[in-house]
Amino acid sequence: MTTRNLSQMFQPKSVAVIGASNRERRVGTTVLQNVVDGGFKGDVYPVNPKYSTLAGLKCYRGIGDLPQAPDLAVICTPPSTVPDLIKALGERGTRAVVVLTSGLAREKDRHGVTLQERMLKNAKPHVLRILGPNCIGLLSPGLGLNASFAHMGARAGKLAFVSQSGALTTAVLDWAGAREIGFSHFVSMGDSADVDFGDMLDYLASDPGTDAILMYMESIRDARKFMSAARAAARNKPVVVIKSGRVPEGAQAAASHTGALAGSDDVYDAAIRRAGMLRVDTTDELFAAVETLARLRPFGGDKLSIMTNGGGAGVMATDALVLEGGKLAHLSDKTREALDAALPRTLGRANPVDIGGDADLERYTATLAALCEDPETAAVLFIQAPTAVMPSLDVANALAALPRPPKNVFTCWLGGDTAERARRVCREAGLPTYDTPENAARAFLEAVNYRRNQALLMETPPSIPPGFAPDVARVRAIVDSAMREGRELLTEPEAKGVLSAYGIPVVETLVADTPELAGQLAAGIGFPVAVKLVSPDITHKSDVGGVVLNIETAEQAVESARQIRKRALAAKPDARVTGYAVQRMANGAEAFELIVGVATDSVFGPVLLFGQGGTAVEVIADRTIGLPPLNLNLARDMVARARVSKLLAGYRNRPAADHEAIYLTLVKLSQLVCDVPEIAELDINPLFADAHGVLALDARIVARAPALPGHGRLSIAPYPxxxxxxxxxxxxxxxxxxxxxxxxxxxxxxxxxxxxxxxxxxxxxxxxxxxxxxxxxxxxxxxxxxxxxxxxxxxxxxxxxxxxxxxxxxxxxxxxxxxxxxxxxxxxxxxxxxxxxxxxxxxxxxxxxxxxxxxxxxxxxxxxxxxxxxxxxxxxxxxxxxxxxxxxxxxxxxxxxxxxx
Known part of the structure; x- marks a missing residue:
């Protein structure tokens, strides 16, 4: 299910409140009062056998006594009653229900079936949609509908807010009310037993009354459905997300709160980015982002010009901009000439532009016009500190009266009451406005990153080189052989065989079953060589002394193999030592050590990893995450977001790495994951990258039966x-x-x-x-x-x-x-x-x-x-x-x- 029957939920003509009451501090009392006080124009039916009237309305004993099937029902009764109420409502013809009751996922009937399972089973034959359980409810202010037990109503507006947290739902409602922010829909998801984020995104994406979608998300269950809906919605309108659980402790709290496992935060970040949504960390940033995205015209470039009537405010904005990776525009000679005509000689012409505390309206407008015409300026940040010479409200009114400038203008009004009046004027004029220079600079950067990510997702990717023809059958044979033997961990030669089958260059590796044969193979390969442990029971060879490098003679190779066996068995006595991998030492004098790999996330399935490699990879912690399938553009973005990318460009006498070879390696791994569902984990560490290409020195692959067959485990559908x-x-x-x-x-x-x-x-x-x-x-x-x-x-x-x-x-x-x-x-x-x-x-x-x-x-x-x-x-x-x-x-x-x- 997705949007089926959601129109009855969010645009009902009649509402029944089941469990309505007049007792103080009862949910049923609050919900009925909210529905009545909200101004809903449709029919309202209180249902409770204990009353004949409630809130001035006729009260009905049961669902069968209602004059008609309500479009929407709100259930405020104990858990044990909910499944039968759902059945009765479905049979009566109701197709949308909000279940406020909690505890349904925990409580079981005498057959050991949870009440939530019974509820869903009873809803299914009628395609009855359920919001909740364990939620605050929903508000659709444009209809005057407040079907919730929130402490206050909401203004009508063009923003939709969807939250998994009931507490945050009411807090945001309070926060938005104080700032006169309105909503098209305000939805508490609760446990999302039926209606989930994917459903809400699909519904709101096509809702003409919604201009932007805001979400508070703790976890999701169906990643494939969510990603499909999120990608579609983000192409139509801004979608801004707060995802809690950035630190492991927070993620655990989020999981226990929603009853679903939270995936790695890095993976959520990658998913949000891939869908084209914008992630923020706080509610302030959430509404600031919407303030920006909903009011801005599309713009090119990424450089900001700042004008202010107080130099200190300009410095603060510049610090915030540059420290978070933003750039100031370098003003052209023509712009400086225009500023010469607008500003007194005593003031500078550099960006940020200080127009002086004594500026009149003519100086304000002339400076703004000059900056808006600057070719390198993508947007202008206007910062006003209150002065007696030029009150903020007068400046705001003058700005609002100007013809629409050719560049986007961000406004920042410092101060309290007078500043708030100026902000209100700007909002009404469609100008984004902020209360601090830091927030304004951050909002500009978020807009730049949002537009950049949207552009990336719409770029036409270059074609994969025609020579790429993976040998899927060879990989299947390797993986199937290991699984028949009951092994998850492939041997290093097997792992390199998999990589080679997908066109990823690997260092030549031979396997010896005795130390003596290792010496002979080393002599045949040519020195220097490396000798490595081959064991199906030891994943990280270096951790047990299972790798010896730069061996110069056959005798050293034999002795190294013997010592490797000794150290491995000392560290893990039960381990099987099946042989020794012998490979020629690669010349890495000018190579960069990278790591590329695959992991399986509990929510999003297979993900790809890129970063700086080597033995200290966990300590360096330089990694970026991407979701398969990847194309060359997405691979390029993964590499660019890693810290090591600055090194890969080359420095001093060290030449740049072959970036295209790195991108193609990531795309090949992505294709491997799509083709062979048993690939659960994969590490290439290190992957040498230099001016001539890439070379995999070491590889580790874990294969196991996938939880879902075929492409079902992928969060984005690959090319069929x-x-x-x-x-x-x-x-x-x-x-x-x-x-x-x-x-x-x-x-x-x-x-x-x-x-x-x-x-x-x-x-x-x-x-x-x-x-x-x-x-x-x-x-x-x-x-x-x-x-x-x-x-x-x-x-x-x-x-x-x-x-x-x-x-x-x-x-x-x-x-x-x-x-x-x-x-x-x-x-x-x-x-x-x-x-x-x-x-x-x-x-x-x-x-x-x-x-x-x-x-x-x-x-x-x-x-x-x-x-x-x-x-x-x-x-x-x-x-x-x-x-x-x-x-x-x-x-x-x-x-x-x-x-x-």
């Missing part, structure tokens, strides 16, 4: 290679496959082959160009909720050429998917359109989609003829010249017409 096929198009085979992000250039070329009539039929208007963002929405899809198939061939240069495109975008419930199909003029008349349509129909039917719908111009007779041959029926005419057609998918196959093209 299994859907690639070949179709016949006019007697010529054509490759049909899912679209990839790197197809954008080919898609753009395909668009330019279309005739004006083709464009009119596809887009219902004449479009000459598609923007990058428009093409990215087609090529960079979430395979869990949309599918686009492309028919391809290779041109004379070996580049991919698109012949046709068909897509289906499903709603969050997968009940309806809208299709669109286009074929290049050069490929028309070969049956390709029909082949693509049959492809998308078959895919959608297997996926369980309820029906395919399409909107077709009545002039597009070829499409209408084809659709009718495929079983589509004309549903209705949406408007003049546009037909709505539909094809039910989950029923007996309809009789088809004769084949047409």
């Amino acid at each position: 290679q299994e859907l690639e096929s070949t179709v016949d198009a006019g007697g010529k085979p054509v490759r049909v496959r899912p679209i990839r992000p790197e197809d954008e250039p080919a898609y753009n070329a395909f668009f330019h082959t279309l005739t004006p009539e083709d464009v009119q039929f596809r887009y219902f208007g004449l479009i000459k160009e598609l923007s990058h963002s428009q093409m990215a929405r087609v090529t960079q899809i979430d395979y869990d909720r949309a599918m686009t198939f492309v028919a391809t061939e290779k041109d004379e240069a070996g580049n991919t050429r698109l012949l046709g495109v068909v897509q289906a975008l499903a709603d969050p419930d997968n009940t309806v998917a809208e299709f669109a199909v286009t074929v290049s003029p050069a490929a028309q008349g070969r049956g390709l359109g029909r082949a693509l349509m049959e492809h998308i129909i078959s895919y959608s039917r297997k996926r369980g989609t309820g029906e395919l719908i399409g909107y077709v111009l009545s002039a597009n007779t070829r499409m209408l003829t084809l659709a009718r041959h495929l079983g589509f029926v004309d549903d209705k005419e949406m408007e003049a010249g546009i037909l709505h057609i539909r094809l039910p998918l989950q029923q007996a196959t309809q009789a088809r017409g004769t084949r047409g093209d």
Whole structure:
């Protein structure tokens, strides 16, 4: 389930309060009073057999006595009553319930089944949606609906707030009320037994009354569902998240509070970043971020100009900006000339610009205009300290009256009452405003990082080099052999065999089963060599003295092997020593030691790691996390966020590392994780990286049966290679496959082959160009909720050429998917359109989609003829010249017409 029946929850026409009361300090009393006092215009039904009237309303003995099925019911009764109430409500026709009661996950019935399990079982036949249990409730201020036991109501506004913590819910409500911040919806999730973050994100993303989404998150259960919904929502509107549990102690507290395990905070950070959301640490930052993102126009660049009537405030803002990685703009000569005309000679012209405490309105506006025209300035921060010469309110009114400046302007008003009045004027004028220079500088940086991350996620990734062809069968054989032997830990030679099968260069390694053979192999390889322990029972060889480096003779190799065995058995007497790995010492004089690897997170599944390697890797603690599948752009971002990236650029006489080889290694590991679900842990430490490429010196892989089969363990759906096929198009085979992000250039070329009539039929208007963002929405899809198939061939240069495109975008419930199909003029008349349509129909039917719908111009007779041959029926005419057609998918196959093209 996702958004099904959530409209009844958040836009009800009638509400029943079950367990309503008039006794003081009872939840049922507070909820009923809040519903009545909130101004809800619909019907309100108190339910309690002990009363005939409550709050001036008729009170009903039970659900069966209600005059109609309420759209929304709020349950405030003891745990034991909840499952039967849910059953009765479902049978009556109610489809949305808020369960405020706690303890359902702990209490069991006489059969040992928890009350929560019974509650969900009773709801399922009716598709009845449940918010909670153990929650505060919900508020939809635009409807006057306060179905909660919160201590106060909320103003109507355009922000949605969703929280797992009841205490934080009421605290934020109080905080926002004091600041006159309004909400479209205010939701306490509680235990999220049914409605979860994924559902809320899907609902709010399509809610026209919500401009931005704020979330307080402690943990999630269904990472795949959450990531799919989060990525979709963050493409449409800002999503800002507070995730608690940054430190291990806090994470444990969060887990026990919500009854779900919290994953590693680094992994949550990576997930939030990958989804395109913005993470903040405090409620102040939460609302400051929304203040910024909701009011700003898109902007390029990352440099800030600061103007202030007090030099100290400018210094404070500069410190906050630079210490957190921000940059001041370097003002151009033209800007300085404009400042010469605006400012007295006694004042400087450097950024931050001090306009003086005696500045009049003309000086304010002239300085602001000059900075807004500066080519390097992305935004201007305006800081005002109160003075008797120029009151803050007068300055704010003057700013609000100005024509919209060409650059975004952040305002900061220092002080108390007078400053607050100025802030209110700016908010009403749509200018983001802050109470301290530090908060303003931080807000600018958050906006820069948010826009940068959004741009990264929309970038067209370069194609993987065509030579990359992993030997999956070889890896399967290695992993299956180890698992048949009951081993999770692969030997080092096996691990390097896995890496080699995926094109990751490894140092040559031979295995000897005796010390004497180790000496012989060393002599054959050539000195110097390293000798390492091979044992299925010891994970970290260095910890037990199982590695000897820089061996110069065969005799030293023999003795080193003997000592390795001795030290290993002393450290772990029961360990099996099965041999000795002998490898030539790599020349690492100019190489950087890195670590790349794979771990399995309890929430998000497989994750990738990159950082500075070596024996002190835990002490250095330089790591970045990414979620598979990775493309080259995402791999580049992972590397750039690690501290070691500054070293990789080269310094003094040390040349830079081959960055592309590092990026490609991460992408190859990502593909390995997607292809072989048994890969649970993987370390390459060290991975040597120099100007000539990369080389894996040591590798450790743990393989075990995955908790979920196939791609189910991944938090983001990977490219579905299994859907690639070949179709016949006019007697010529054509490759049909899912679209990839790197197809954008080919898609753009395909668009330019279309005739004006083709464009009119596809887009219902004449479009000459598609923007990058428009093409990215087609090529960079979430395979869990949309599918686009492309028919391809290779041109004379070996580049991919698109012949046709068909897509289906499903709603969050997968009940309806809208299709669109286009074929290049050069490929028309070969049956390709029909082949693509049959492809998308078959895919959608297997996926369980309820029906395919399409909107077709009545002039597009070829499409209408084809659709009718495929079983589509004309549903209705949406408007003049546009037909709505539909094809039910989950029923007996309809009789088809004769084949047409």
